[in-house]
Structures are given as structure tokens and as C-alpha cells.
Amino acid sequence: xxxxxxxxxxxxxxxxxxxxxxxxxxxxxxxxxxxxxxxxxxxxxxxxxxxxxxxxxxxxxxxxxxxxxxxxxxxxxxxxxxxxxxxxxxxxxxxxxxxxxxxxxxxxxxxxxxxxxxxxxxxxxxxxxxxxxxxxxxxxxxxxxxxxxxxxxxxxxxxxxxxxxxxxxxxxxxxxxxxxxxxxxxxxxxxxxxxxxxxxxxxxxxxxxxxxxxxxxxx
Numbered sequence: 001x002x003x004x005x006x007x008x009x010x011x012x013x014x015x016x017x018x019x020x021x022x023x024x025x026x027x028x029x030x031x032x033x034x035x036x037x038x039x040x041x042x043x044x045x046x047x048x049x050x051x052x053x054x055x056x057x058x059x060x061x062x063x064x065x066x067x068x069x070x071x072x073x074x075x076x077x078x079x080x081x082x083x084x085x086x087x088x089x090x091x092x093x094x095x096x097x098x099x100x101x102x103x104x105x106x107x108x109x110x111x112x113x114x115x116x117x118x119x120x121x122x123x124x125x126x127x128x129x130x131x132x133x134x135x136x137x138x139x140x141x142x143x144x145x146x147x148x149x150x151x152x153x154x155x156x157x158x159x160x161x162x163x164x165x166x167x168x169x170x171x172x173x174x175x176x177x178x179x180x181x182x183x184x185x186x187x188x189x190x191x192x193x194x195x196x197x198x199x200x201x202x203x204x205x206x207x208x209x210x211x212x213x214x215x216x217x218x219x
Contacts, residue, residue: 030059035159041186042068042156044077047179048168051193052140052161053186054123060114061155064125064134068155071104071136072183081177082168089145091168092126093180094137098173103135111153118148121158121165140165 033040035055042054058065071077082093084100095102111131116122122141125134134153142165158165168178184190 032059038186043184045181045193046164047196048164050164053159054156055159056156061112063109064153064155077180077183081179083173085170088143090139090141092139109134113150116154118145123156125153
């Protein structure tokens with residue numbers, strides 16, 4: 001019985017490593033912001049039923065985080081769909097065209113690949129084949145995919161509301177996509193979550209079967 005307890009504790013500690021490792025102080029590495037720092041909390045109000053709180057990490061991806069803050073404060077993300085959502089993988093959004101080919105009018109970002117892992121709830125910048133092509137699109141991991149580590153810029157992690165991410169409509173693209181109703185930075189004192197009225201799909205029927213790359217990408 002004692003051996004079982006020891007083995008169980010060992011496995012529990014291993015599963016806890018990805019989240020805990022992000023808070024370990026390492027000499028020469030910038031300290032992460034506190035999870036209560038409202039300037040680095042990104043709030044996504046989803047049409048799937050609630051608010052998702054994402055902890056932003058400017059200590060490892062300052063350019064990606066600054067881009068998210070800029071576009072959020074410009075209300076760029078409001079109303080945009082999750083256009084590519086794969087069961088057991090990830091949910092991708094942030095494209096004003098809604099087909100994986102769009103972005104903002106701002107220049108593309110240089111890569112900021114870092115040590116943050118692609119665990120469930122990780123948030124990263126989507127890009128095309130060019131490593132320096134991330135712009136506005138992002139994805140949220142529905143399940144771990146560590147093979148993507150240091151190939152895409154991870155810039156955040158879901159702290160709360162993962163159930164609303166899990167409820168995002170699946171599809172490539174979904175017939176009736178889940179949308180970002182509003183996006184906020186917590187420091188801007190946003191109002192409480194308010195659900196959006198149901199809307200019909202704006203994706204033409206002939207575009208329902210688009211073929212997209214196998215990884216999180218901006219085409």
C-alpha cells in the first residue's frame with residue numbers, strides 16, 4: 001500500500017510539471033507576470049457560453065503579447081470566428097476573413113519560440129510556413145501536442161473558462177462557428193460577460209470543405 005502511494009505521488013508530480021515549471025525562477029530568465037496582473041490577463045467572451053481568462057506571458061513572447069493587446073484594444077477580435085477547430089487538437093481563430101488566410105493590417109511578427117509547452121490550455125500564435133509570419137491569428141490547445149514545442153510562439157495559458165473553449169464548435173470551418181463576442185484586457189475594466197444573440201453562419205456552403213494544413217497555420 002505504501003509503495004502504491006509513493007508511485008501515485010510520483011505520477012501526480014509529473015503531471016503537474018508543465019504548469020508549475022512556468023513559475024520556476026531561473027537565473028537570467030525574466031520573471032513571469034503575476035497571474036493577478038490585470039494588464040496581462042486577456043479576456044475572451046465566447047458565444048459558446050462564457051468568459052475565458054488567459055494569462056499572457058510578455059516575459060517570453062513580448063511582441064506577440066503586445067500585438068494581442070493592441071488588437072484587443074482596437075476591438076479587432078470582436079465578432080471573429082474560430083474557423084478551424086479540430087477535436088483532440090486545437091481551436092484556431094483571430095482571422096477577419098474566417099478562412100485562415102487573413103490577418104491585421106499590422107506587419108507580421110518575428111518568431112519568439114520559447115520554452116512554454118503545448119499543453120492543454122496553451123495559447124499560441126498561428127503562422128504560415130514562414131516562421132516569421134504570425135500576425136493576428138491564435139490557437140488554444142484542446143489537448144497536449146508537445147511535438148509543436150519551439151515551432152510556434154506560445155504566449156499564454158488559459159487560467160479560467162476552459163469549459164467554454166471545450167464547447168467551441170468543431171469543423172474546418174464549422175458550419176456554425178463559435179465567435180469571440182468581445183475581447184478585453186482585464187486592466188481596462190470590462191463589463192461582465194453578456195451572451196451574443198444567435199447568428200446564422202456566414203460561411204458559403206461551397207467553402208465548407210476547405211483543405212487546410214495539418215498544423216496550426218495562417219495560410
